[in-house]
Amino acid sequence: MEDRYQMAFSRLEDIASQFYEQLEKGKIPEMKIATRSKNNIKFNKRSGVWKLGNSKSTRSAKKMSGAVMILRTLYMLDFIREMIDTDRSSTLREMYYISEGWDKAKFGDQSESDRLAEDMEIVSDCLREDFKLRPEEDGARIIGDIVVEEKTRKGDLRKLNCRDDVGDSGYTIPYNVEKDKVNFSKVNVDFIIAIETGGMFDRLVENGFDEEANALLVHLKGQPARSTRRLIKRLNEEKGLPVVVFTDGDPWSFRIFASIAYGAINSAHLSELLAIPSAEYVGITASDIMNYDLPTDKLSQTDREALKQELEDPRFNTRFWKNEIETMLAINKKAEQQALAKYGLEYVTEVYLPEKLGELGII
Amino acid sequence: MASIAEELAEKHKEISIGEFFERNKHILGFDSLTKALVTAVKEGVDNSLDACEEAGILPDITVEVRSIGEQEYSVSVEDNGPGIPKRKVANVFAKLLYGSRFHDIRQSRGQQGIGVSAVVMYGQLSTGKPTLVRSKVMEKDYANEFRITLDTKNNKPDILSQEVVLWEGKAHGTRFETCIEGLLRSGEHSVFEYLKNTAIVNPHTQITYVSDDETVVFKRATDQLPPKTKSVKPHIEGIELGTFVKMAKSTERRRLSSFLVNEFSRISYRTVKDICKEAGIGERTNPSEMDIQDCKKLLKATARVKIMAPETDCLSPIGSMLIKKGLKNVLKGYHPEFYAPPITREPCVYSGNPFQVEVGLVFGGDLPSEGPVRVLRYANRVPLLYKKSACATTTAIKNIDWRIYGLEQRGGKGMPSGPAIILVHVASTRVPFTSEAKDSIADIPEVVEEIEKALRECARNLRTHLNKGKTREKISEKFMVVKDILPMIAEKSAAIVGKEPPSLEKVMTKIMGVVYVENTFVKKDKIWESTININNYTPRKRNIVVYMEKPYPDTELIFSDPEPVFNGDHLRWELSSMDPSASRTICFRYNGDLGKEDLSGIDVYVEGVSETELIGADPLPADWDIALAEIEGGE
Structure with a gap:
């Protein structure tokens, strides 16, 4: 058994024995866990990311909901122990289906079991990957002149140039991108550009932007998977690559940027591993919509509400974001990345990105 | 100039009461076709109930509504009351403002003596047909039957025919049948609803309702007749100047002092002294010689003298027991989860008129949980179906934040919603109606306040009941934790740490x-x-x-x-x-x-x-x- 799994194994056992001891002493079983809410994320000056604060909530077997959560916790950690023991892994969805057989501890829907898996990370200070749990969706793709050294299923190391050795769809990020699985043996790019939509990613590939600008293109596939964020973070941290984020111009895309740069509320316990505080937002901004006179859609009611919420969100509490959000509300318009095609297919790589990246001092 | 004035004066004519009401049908409750039908039934039933109770008879009333043409119905109401002597029948049914209670101060359903004559009049105006009345008193072996109309110009009955008939199987009672223009509807403002609501607060009554579609019997739930109401002398605080002047003019008393003491309630010779001193009028003044200014002064003076509140034992509340019985009798089909103990407040007084408020509340079961709660409004045991929003009961209900008592209410204002029925009864020697149609009770502050107090008192029991349910729920949840979940936690944690399950x-x-x-x-x-x-x-x-x-x-x-x-x-x-x-x-x-x-x-x-x-x-x-x-x- 590898060390990281060994550690996860014993930490999970600690949780179980904690419940056992409480019962033995005649105490009502309970567990304390950091509260995951907008009100309990605090900016950590030293690491420059948003992390969970000190507020904790208690799950006690005094009440039905708490008792059931404790029972679920026990079932889940038993299941993980068994996986570690037998050297197998499962997807979060598979675990949800397996929980069907957990009697009164079974979950109502998958979001509940996903959330509990995150709770387990928090209380054990381990990663989901240490639990042999992985998400459904395969990781996103990258294209660019770097060489990845990945351990194959057979245990061999294989080197792969993410520009020359891959097809048009690029290199697919595996769910585990920790050092025991993935390393970077050569990095020949100046910066990373993370792109929200597949359409825009393909546009940049077709226009040869990776070579032209000496960039690593990363497809985010919407709200990025954890492994995607982790891979970018490692490249940023280990190889000193600046990161820029290029998304649609709407409130939901702003949130994609915020979770990459500052951390997401749900994974705030992992912010130090995932968040990239130095990441910069390229666009599309509300100012872009006006400056480039882009084709737009009207904001929906939910868009407007999301924007208003963002004004309250501590992660957006900067002059730049306040200004952009307020402008968007004022013009009541949003735009997609691909709206840039209004000026031709080359426009984004020949005019827009060079201008914007120039402003940011990236190129 | 003078000729124009003359000309105009020519046009001023006296209009008869009949003509006036003919033009103002809405005042009497005939403003819509649906309402006309309800009003006709209501006036008949009110009279029957009053008559039966006064005679100490358990009322047995049959109401029949039959369609006889387009928007034309025959309506009949039959009771087992004492009957009406032959010489009075025509006046009772076809003379407006003729009644036994017009000069009488007591709690009764009918007051002005307009009711049933207005039905006769409306019938003849809308269909041209006379009303058939049959009545039998106990002492006679036969009944008298009349066909009558009302001479609207002279406010007197026209008897079209009159005969003596045998009334098989009837010891005594009265029945009238009239044809009126109307519309028979179902729902909140229907004849059925009116009768059902009447049955709730009159559990001593048996009501049979027959229409073309159905026959429904609201069975008697108790053999206990409500106590007879006493008639009382007026209290001077509530009297209107006009009435006072009229009384002073027509009294047989020669001295002001004996007039006040004998014809008003709660006035002693001592209070008369105070009043007269305050008004600056001699005690020995002949009341019939007082002018309107004197009368005004006197009434003003009474306000400054402490006079005992009117006696209130003239009121006859339904009582907590019978409200509950009545509600149960009629609502049992809904299987309500909770009948809050009904509240009967102590009698109170508004401008010299005694009144008393009663409230009942039913919750849960199969009562509809969507929409506002249903309110059953009553004045002197008569259901009020119309003008809900103008009613003091509605004002009182809306004044209360029902959320603290366990009902839903948006923002703690307005009508509460949920599976509940609220019953409010206001009994008084003079219910302050907003109009002659007696559709709703006016927002008199004293009355609204009393209704509010009664509602709160009653609602507190609902809250207690709901809290009990909540505690039970909490306890049964804890049971499940203790019986189902905790042993599993013990077993699972023991298995993981490899020990025996601990004692729980x-x-x-x-x-x-x-x-x-x-x-x-x-x-x-x-x-x-x-x-x-x-x-x-x-x-x-x-x-x-x-x-x-x-x-x-x-x-x-x-x-x-x-x-x-x-x-x-x-x-x-x-x-x-x-x-x-x-x-x-x-x-x-x-x-x-x-x-x-x-x-x-x-x-x-x-x-x-x-x-x-x-x-x-x-x-x-x-x-x-x-x-x-x-x-x-x-x-």
Whole structure:
């Protein structure tokens, strides 16, 4: 058994024995866990990311909901122990289906079991990957002149140039991108550009932007998977690559940027591993919509509400974001990345990105 | 110029009362076709009920509504009242402002003597047909039957025909049948609804309703007639100047002092002195010689003199018992979960008129949970169906934040919503209606305040009931935790750490923290078996005593395990040294004809556990022994 799994194994056992001891002493079983809410994320000056604060909530077997959560916790950690023991892994969805057989501890829907898996990370200070749990969706793709050294299923190391050795769809990020699985043996790019939509990613590939600008293109596939964020973070941290984020111009895309740069509320316990505080937002901004006179859609009611919420969100509490959000509300318009095609297919790589990246001092 | 004035003066003509009402049908409640039909039935039923009660007869009323043409109906109301003497029949039915109660101050349904004559008049105006009236008094072997119309110009009856008939199987009673233009609808403003609501507050009445589609009988729920209402003298504070002047002019008393003392309530010679002094009018003044200024001065003076409030024993409330009976009788199809004990407030006074408020509340069961609560409004036992929003009852209901009592209400204002029915009854010698149609009660501050107080009092019981339910829910949730989840937590954690599952008793009592009493009844043949389970889910050893009243006087305890200690009609079981998580069961059987409702109403009291640690029973009241004495002496 590898060390990281060994550690996860014993930490999970600690949780179980904690419940056992409480019962033995005649105490009502309970567990304390950091509260995951907008009100309990605090900016950590030293690491420059948003992390969970000190507020904790208690799950006690005094009440039905708490008792059931404790029972679920026990079932889940038993299941993980068994996986570690037998050297197998499962997807979060598979675990949800397996929980069907957990009697009164079974979950109502998958979001509940996903959330509990995150709770387990928090209380054990381990990663989901240490639990042999992985998400459904395969990781996103990258294209660019770097060489990845990945351990194959057979245990061999294989080197792969993410520009020359891959097809048009690029290199697919595996769910585990920790050092025991993935390393970077050569990095020949100046910066990373993370792109929200597949359409825009393909546009940049077709226009040869990776070579032209000496960039690593990363497809985010919407709200990025954890492994995607982790891979970018490692490249940023280990190889000193600046990161820029290029998304649609709407409130939901702003949130994609915020979770990459500052951390997401749900994974705030992992912010130090995932968040990239130095990441910069390229666009599309509300100012872009006006400056480039882009084709737009009207904001929906939910868009407007999301924007208003963002004004309250501590992660957006900067002059730049306040200004952009307020402008968007004022013009009541949003735009997609691909709206840039209004000026031709080359426009984004020949005019827009060079201008914007120039402003940011990236190129 | 003068000629124009003359010309105009020519046009001023006296209009008869009949003509006036003919032009102002809405004042009498005939403003729409649906309402006309309800009003016709209402006036008939009101008269019948008043007549029966005055004669001490349990009312038996049959209402028949039949379609006889397009928007034309024949409406008949028949009662078993005392009947009307032959010479008076025509005036009762076809002379406006002719009534037995017009000059009488007392609580009654009809007051002005307009009601049924207005129906006759409306019938003849809308269909051109006369009204058929038949009445039989006890003393005669035959009944008289009349066909009458109302001469609207002269406000007197026109008798078209008159004959003597035999009325098979009827000892006494009155029936009238009239044809009117109308529309028979179902729903909130229907004849059916009116009769149903009448049945609720008049449980001593049997009402049969026959229409083309259905025959419905609202059965009598009690043989107890409401006490007869007394008529009282007017109280000077509530009198209007005009009425006072009229009384002064027509009195036979020669002195102001004896006029005031004898014709008004609560005025003594001593108060007369004060009033006269205050008004600056001599006590010996002849009242018929006073002018309007004198009268004004006198009335003003009364406001500055302390006069005893009017007597209130002239009112006849329905009473808590009968409201509950009436509601149950009519609403049992909804299987309501809770009947709040109805509230009958003490009588109060608004500008010299005594009034009394009663309130009932029914909750849950199959009552519709969507939409606003239903309100049953009554004035002197007469249902009010129209002009809901202008009514004092509505104002009072809207003034209350119902959320604190467990009903939903948006923003704590307006009509509450949910599965509830609220009943409000205002009884008075003079109900302050907003108009002659008597559709709604005016927003008199004193009246609104009393209704509000009654509603709050009643609603508090609803809150208690709902809280009890919540506590039960909480407890049953804890039971599930303790019985289902906790053992699984123990087992699973033990398996993971590789040890034996720990003992759970301590944790269980900690989670429950209560003594839980469960009381169930089963009926086997004519025997009721009751099981009381007592579970000590507290961390302490306890001596617990369970008390119970004997369910009903004519029942007999035939078995009990363990044996109880008897104390009059009370039973006592002593359960000593109950360990934490111990359970005991008391089982006993009763012989006797008890309904399930009777048994569920029996309270079990427990001694040896504080109120906060006791669920499913009440702690023994401090006045238990006193209550015992009262029961022995009282019932």
